[in-house]
Amino acid sequence: MFVCTQRHTQFSIHRPLTLSLSALICSAGLFLSSPVFAMPSAPQATVADLARACEQLASEERIHSEEKAQFILECVNDQLTELGYARINSL
Structure with a gap:
């Protein structure tokens, strides 16, 4: 008790x-x-570099073309967030 x-x-x-x-x-x-x-907007050069890296990753992961744009956008946004930048709506 x-x-x-x-x-x-x-x-x-x-x-x-x-x-x-x-x-x-x-x-x-x-x-x-x-x-x-x-959060501040990322410089265009940073977004372009991240997009290229994410596009390479999508190719290595063999992402289907209909899903590739969304994959790259999510990948870029994940990296921007980690770097302290605002997310973007489109590339």
Whole structure:
């Protein structure tokens, strides 16, 4: 019985902290996703280099032609995100 009471006490103490942390994380996500904190656009040369590398990868992976454009765009966007640049809508 003591163990259950102790666990209940721990839960009730940590629950407000958990809820507060969750609210803080959600608020930070909304704040950082605002246009003020938008990621910079990549230079055209960077996008072109990434597109060439992703096109080479698509060829090596033998991606079908009907899927190739989407594969390359997703590949470029993944790399842009890793480099800290904004995603693009088309090549």
